[in-house]
Amino acid sequence: MAYDYTPYPYVPPKGLTQAEPRHPVAIVGAGPIGLAMAIDLAQRGVPSVVLDDNNVVSVGSRAICWAKRTLEIFDRLGVGERMLAKGVTWKIGRQFHGNQEVYAFDLLPEDGHKYPAFINLQQYYVEEYLIDRARDFPGLIDLRFKNRVVDHADRGDHTVLNIETPDGPYTLEADWMIACDGAGSPTRNRMGLSFEGQTFQEQFLIADIEMKDSPFGDAAVPERWFWFDPPFHNGKSALLHMQPDNIYRIDLQLDVDADAKLEASEDKVIPRIRAIVGDKPFRLDWVSVYKFRCIKLDRFVHGRVIFVGDSAHVVSPFGARGGNGGIQDVDNLGWKLAAVIAGHANADLIGTYHDERSHGSAENILNSSRATNFMTPKTPIEALFRAEALRLAHDQPFARRILNSGRLSMPCSLEGFALQTPGAAQVPPGSPLIDAPLAGDHGETWLLREVQGDFTLVGFGDVALPDVPDFRCIGVGQRAADYPCFTATHGHATRRYGSDIAYLFRPDGHVAAAFRHPSAEDVARAVARAMGKTPEAA
Amino acid sequence: MTIYPDRLSPRQDDVYNALMDAHEGLSEAESHALNARLILLMANQIGDLGVLRDLLTTARGYSHD
Numbered sequence: 086m087a088y089d090y091t092p093y094p095y096v097p098p099k100g101l102t103q104a105e106p107r108h109p110v111a112i113v114g115a116g117p118i119g120l121a122m123a124i125d126l127a128q129r130g131v132p133s134v135v136l137d138d139n140n141v142v143s144v145g146s147r148a149i150c151w152a153k154r155t156l157e158i159f160d161r162l163g164v165g166e167r168m169l170a171k172g173v174t175w176k177i178g179r180q181f182h183g184n185q186e187v188y189a190f191d192l193l194p195e196d197g198h199k200y201p202a203f204i205n206l207q208q209y210y211v212e213e214y215l216i217d218r219a220r221d222f223p224g225l226i227d228l229r230f231k232n233r234v235v236d237h238a239d240r241g242d243h244t245v246l247n248i249e250t251p252d253g254p255y256t257l258e259a260d261w262m263i264a265c266d267g268a269g270s271p272t273r274n275r276m277g278l279s280f281e282g283q284t285f286q287e288q289f290l291i292a293d294i295e296m297k298d299s300p301f302g303d304a305a306v307p308e309r310w311f312w313f314d315p316p317f318h319n320g321k322s323a324l325l326h327m328q329p330d331n332i333y334r335i336d337l338q339l340d341v342d343a344d345a346k347l348e349a350s351e352d353k354v355i356p357r358i359r360a361i362v363g364d365k366p367f368r369l370d371w372v373s374v375y376k377f378r379c380i381k382l383d384r385f386v387h388g389r390v391i392f393v394g395d396s397a398h399v400v401s402p403f404g405a406r407g408g409n410g411g412i413q414d415v416d417n418l419g420w421k422l423a424a425v426i427a428g429h430a431n432a433d434l435i436g437t438y439h440d441e442r443s444h445g446s447a448e449n450i451l452n453s454s455r456a457t458n459f460m461t462p463k464t465p466i467e468a469l470f471r472a473e474a475l476r477l478a479h480d481q482p483f484a485r486r487i488l489n490s491g492r493l494s495m496p497c498s499l500e501g502f503a504l505q506t507p508g509a510a511q512v513p514p515g516s517p518l519i520d521a522p523l524a525g526d527h528g529e530t531w532l533l534r535e536v537q538g539d540f541t542l543v544g545f546g547d548v549a550l551p552d553v554p555d556f557r558c559i560g561v562g563q564r565a566a567d568y569p570c571f572t573a574t575h576g577h578a579t580r581r582y583g584s585d586i587a588y589l590f591r592p593d594g595h596v597a598a599a600f601r602h603p604s605a606e607d608v609a610r611a612v613a614r615a616m617g618k619t620p621e622a623a
Numbered sequence: 624m625t626i627y628p629d630r631l632s633p634r635q636d637d638v639y640n641a642l643m644d645a646h647e648g649l650s651e652a653e654s655h656a657l658n659a660r661l662i663l664l665m666a667n668q669i670g671d672l673g674v675l676r677d678l679l680t681t682a683r684g685y686s687h688d
């Protein structure tokens with residue numbers, strides 16, 4: 086059954102009839118990133134107004150693959166479990182050359198994690214769940230559909246937005262404006278910021294089909310199947326994914342000069358799909374032809390305007406680094422902006438959002454563009470190397486790993502950036518959180534549940550945690566203490582983090598520092614550093 | 624001699640892209656010439672005729688159908 090796009094109600098905003106008090110935050114765009122941003126801020130007590138020009142969730146074939154780290158962030162935002170329950174869980178990717186399987190990878194070969202390597206869930210469900218969640222904060226999230234931002238000005242210590250509604254225009258002031266208005270960002274265009282990078286000439290047909298029978302062979306296990314030069318689509322590549330509601334995503338590389346409109350017509354599409362699924366009955370849910378780009382903004386922060394998600398960076402989808410990258414932007418910015426608004430940190434902390442996420446985005450672009458380049462050789466020599474790598478991949482392990490159909494989204498390390506206190510540890514400062522199961526006085530839990538959201542000092546094994554007032558401390562595998570202690574279920578936590586060591590986690594789960602013998606001063610200094618305070622000011 | 628299963632990962636993408644970058648902007652003939660020079664340089668670097676013969680036999684062993 087096709088997704089039912091129920092429109093969300095438009096309510097005439099107050100600003101149409103009277104001046105609104107200045108808002109701390111205006112978020113432009115209620116895609117997955119704008120919505121997640123509003124929820125993150127609301128959970129920290131920061132109110133925001135979210136403006137979207139539309140009144141339905143994402144239409145058509147867009148994001149489906151959500152990575153483990155994203156799900157962990159969504160867990161903190163209160164939608165992770167709902168996504169997991171509805172989504173199709175997978176972790177194996179298989180690569181075929183012709184009709185022969187040449188290489189399979191397992192993205193999460195170990196257990197002891199709350200979330201799987203990946204789920205597939207249509208972007209419209211993700212947005213629906215986020216909107217439902219946003220409605221848990223009626224006093225903090227003011228979600229305005231059919232409110233198009235048509236102009237804005239940065240006034241130094243605040244911004245002014247001009248908005249159009251079905252009832253006419255109004256203006257609104259906000260201390261901070263967060264542009265989550267997508268790849269075509271009108272905010273970015275209005276500011277004249279250059280957004281240039283690699284555009285791939287190849288076109289890709291993306292079809293979502295509903296089908297009762299699984300195309301994933303006899304075992305019918307949902308996986309990621311990728312073909313180089315499949316028998317059903319000569320000389321090109323193809324990708325297959327399963328989504329909930331018996332919907333399958335088929336992604337087919339087309340010729341550079343293919344006629345996009347013609348290629349998206351049923352007459353062209355149905356035979357292409359028949360060649361893959363045979364005579365199994367199916368329904369076409371959505372068809373589109375895409376060209377992909379890999380680009381990022383030079384700077385994500387411009388005065389009082391902050392770019393988050395696709396407005397700041399776009400990638401080709403091989404590796405699922407678009408939406409997943411954007412959610413990590415949110416995770417990085419939320420606690421920093423809340424600290425600045427509360428006066429706990431200096432506005433310079435926002436600059437570190439650019440430093441850290443621009444780095445993450447560059448890594449995503451590198452991986453996505455390499456995968457797309459591998460799929461679409463540009464010269465006869467590139468084609469020759471690719472063909473011979475494929476030939477060798479049938480029996481040479483090294484060549485299998487050269488095949489690149491997408492290096493799937495992984496969180497970046499922030500090692501070496503200013504907020505982290507350098508140090509040696511099994512999980513070095515800068516690393517993203519690694520989940521592990523724990524058991525405590527209130528039953529079973531997960532490390533991610535206990536550390537995400539706030540700064541947290543975690544002692545693993547025999548290490549004494551200092552007394553830091555008003556600070557969240559927990560122990561893992563420690564004897565009773567005056568802070569909550571947990572045992573490491575099946576030893577996963579201590580195996581992953583080591584023993585007799587304390588880790589300081591940032592609110593977004595990245596390791597800020599690690600200590601063998603933490604003193605109260607050490608911890609305070611590391612926290613101050615992670616809050617962007619210079620040693621003198623701390 | 625056996626061929627090493629994999630000495631490139633986890634940096635296989637860096638290696639592969641370094642190769643592609645080396646060919647950037649060359650004509651096809653220039654690229655073939657570059658490949659020939661590269662093989663000669665690598666042969667010298669390996670410096671062992673036995674190893675080289677094994678590699679040549681392996682490379683030659685794939686059918687072109």
Ligand SMILES: Cc1cc2nc3c(=O)[nH]c(=O)nc-3n(C[C@H](O)[C@H](O)[C@H](O)COP(=O)(O)OP(=O)(O)OC[C@H]3O[C@@H](n4cnc5c(N)ncnc54)[C@H](O)[C@@H]3O)c2cc1C
Pocket residue numbers: 113114115116117118119136137138139143146147148149150151208232233234235265266267268270271291375393394395396402405406407408409410411
């Ligand atoms: C074919 C395809 C497959 C993909 N697959 C994946 C995947 O598997 N995994 C993944 O993580 N990512 C994937 N992506 C990327 C993913 O869809 C995007 O990264 C994601 O949608 C970005 O979210 P966003 O909120 O930043 O932008 P958008 O989703 O584009 O949302 C922007 C919002 O801003 C609103 N807006 C725009 N202008 C204005 C204005 N002037 N005033 C008010 N509102 C405005 C729009 O209406 C929209 O609601 C895929 C993309 C494509 C195209």
